[in-house]
Amino acid sequence: xxxxxxxxxxxxxxxxxxxxxxxxxxxxxxxxxxxxxxxxxxxxxxxxxxxxxxxxxxxxxxxxxxxxxxxxxxxxxxxxxxxxxxxxxxxxxxxxxxxxxxxxxxxxxxxxxxxxxxxxxxxxxxxxxxxxxxxxxxxxxxxxxxxxxxxxxxxxxxxxxxxxxxxxxxxxxxxxxxxxxxxxxxxxxxxxxxxxxxxxxxxxxxxxxxxxxxxxxxxxxxxxxxxxxxxxxxxxxxxxxxxxxxxxxxxxxxxxxxxxxxxxxxxxxxxxxxxxxxxxx
Amino acid sequence: xxxxxxxxxxxxxxxxxxxxxxxxxxxxxxxxxxxxxxxxxxxxxxxxxxxxxxxxxxxxxxxxxxxxxxxxxxxxxxxxxxxxxxxxxxxxxxxxxxxxxxxxxxxxxxxxxxxxxxxxxxxxxxxxxxxxxxxxxxxxxxxxxxxxxxxxxxxxx
Numbered sequence: 001x002x003x004x005x006x007x008x009x010x011x012x013x014x015x016x017x018x019x020x021x022x023x024x025x026x027x028x029x030x031x032x033x034x035x036x037x038x039x040x041x042x043x044x045x046x047x048x049x050x051x052x053x054x055x056x057x058x059x060x061x062x063x064x065x066x067x068x069x070x071x072x073x074x075x076x077x078x079x080x081x082x083x084x085x086x087x088x089x090x091x092x093x094x095x096x097x098x099x100x101x102x103x104x105x106x107x108x109x110x111x112x113x114x115x116x117x118x119x120x121x122x123x124x125x126x127x128x129x130x131x132x133x134x135x136x137x138x139x140x141x142x143x144x145x146x147x148x149x150x151x152x153x154x155x156x157x158x159x160x161x162x163x164x165x166x167x168x169x170x171x172x173x174x175x176x177x178x179x180x181x182x183x184x185x186x187x188x189x190x191x192x193x194x195x196x197x198x199x200x201x202x203x204x205x206x207x208x209x210x211x212x213x214x215x216x217x218x219x220x221x222x223x224x225x226x227x228x229x230x231x232x233x234x235x236x237x238x239x240x241x242x243x244x245x246x247x248x249x250x251x252x253x254x255x256x257x258x259x260x261x262x263x264x265x266x267x268x269x270x271x272x273x274x275x276x277x278x279x280x281x
Numbered sequence: 282x283x284x285x286x287x288x289x290x291x292x293x294x295x296x297x298x299x300x301x302x303x304x305x306x307x308x309x310x311x312x313x314x315x316x317x318x319x320x321x322x323x324x325x326x327x328x329x330x331x332x333x334x335x336x337x338x339x340x341x342x343x344x345x346x347x348x349x350x351x352x353x354x355x356x357x358x359x360x361x362x363x364x365x366x367x368x369x370x371x372x373x374x375x376x377x378x379x380x381x382x383x384x385x386x387x388x389x390x391x392x393x394x395x396x397x398x399x400x401x402x403x404x405x406x407x408x409x410x411x412x413x414x415x416x417x418x419x420x421x422x423x424x425x426x427x428x429x430x431x432x433x434x435x436x437x438x
Contacts, residue, residue, distance in 0.1 A: 001300065002298075002299050002300030003299060003300075004282075004299050005282065005299040005300070005343060005345045007345060007348065025343070028341070028342070028343050028346070029323060029341050032302065032321075032323075032340075032341040032342070032343065033321075033322050033323060033341055035321075042299070042343070044343065044345070044346065046346070069335075093410050093411075094323075094324075094326075094410050094411035095336060095389065095407055095408055095409075095410050095411050096323075096326060096329055096336045096337055096338045096389065096411040096412075097323060097338065097411055099335050099336060099337055100323075100337060100338065100341070100342065181324075181410070
């Protein structure tokens with residue numbers, strides 16, 4: 001039950017309302033599809049000027065109310081970071097939904113199948129969080145997602161920053177769902193750098209298995225400094241399938257999704273390595 | 282609550298509950314082309330309208346979001362004696378069967394053609410990705426959008 005709907009034009013006003021317990025919304029898809037009977041006051045944050053994408057040499061800064069369509073269509077987003085961001089945004093296949101769903105909302109109201117948190121965790125993004133009467137905080141997304149107490153409670157995620165300081169790396173993104181429009185069973189995103197036949201700086205994130213995406217440190221442990229062969233990838237896939245935990249749901253059993261995690265992890269890593277080879281060509 | 286908005290070129294003062302969706306307001310205002318196909322979950326696209334030219338799902342869009350902005354429904358596009366080029370193309374290509382999804386399809390396509398006059402088939406499919414049709418399949422719908430794009434390009438010469 002929505003009791004009031006505010007549309008402030010100043011961030012300060014929005015923060016004051018949120019501090020009093022109002023629910024911030026941008027696309028509002030999470031609130032309006034939930035049809036909650038809980039009494040809520042909504043604060044629409046789409047008129048605060050947080051809908052810009054800024055590309056600098058060292059980082060990309062995305063406003064919290066940037067829509068997934070803006071990201072999917074933005075060819076200024078450079079290199080590997082741009083490609084991974086656009087891929088993650090396009091994973092939400094419905095264009096009108098992409099026109100509504102915002103980056104901040106995708107983080108703040110995390111659906112376990114959401115693609116952008118997977119992408120942002122892979123790219124080592126940081127969140128700018130503002131609260132009424134407090135100094136602005138910058139928190140790595142890995143910390144924000146791991147913390148059960150949500151860092152943005154009673155405040156707002158205002159911007160998302162992604163570093164561009166890495167050398168060129170390869171990337172792979174894999175997602176499996178019953179249909180392109182359906183929620184993912186498993187999502188896997190990998191980045192790495194190549195030195196000859198050796199993989200370096202391997203980073204693998206899995207999503208849709210648990211409430212929040214997580215970094216698979218095992219992938220880096222098994223691949224780092226190793227010759228990148230099919231045999232190695234098979235071993236990594238098997239180890240990941242054995243070690244990850246998946247929450248069962250009505251779409252698939254935990255066992256099936258664990259097996260799938262190994263398969264998709266392997267594919268994402270293989271694609272990332274192939275990209276890295278291509279960069280050299 | 283009250284807010285001012287423009288619907289199909291006309292200014293309106295809307296009175297609604299804070300939790301009302303744009304779909305509910307439009308239906309109450311007599312815009313019968315705006316349909317409900319799913320359970321107001323944003324999954325079917327039958328409620329698609331344009332908000333400042335962008336296709337949105339009105340069944341999950343807060344009504345006050347339209348304050349100070351321009352809403353377009355298919356009623357604004359044409360009428361039987363002078364249909365919009367997209368409406369003509371849909372008829373000519375046989376892209377309509379029961380017609381329930383058609384207003385949403387046409388608006389999603391209009392949003393695409395307003396920003397891209399020479400869309401690829403992939404761009405057309407992407408633009409229509411939020412709109413479900415359970416009768417025709419999508420081949421003739423994509424044909425119709427492609428034909429409309431060609432006609433618009435001719436007219437622009």
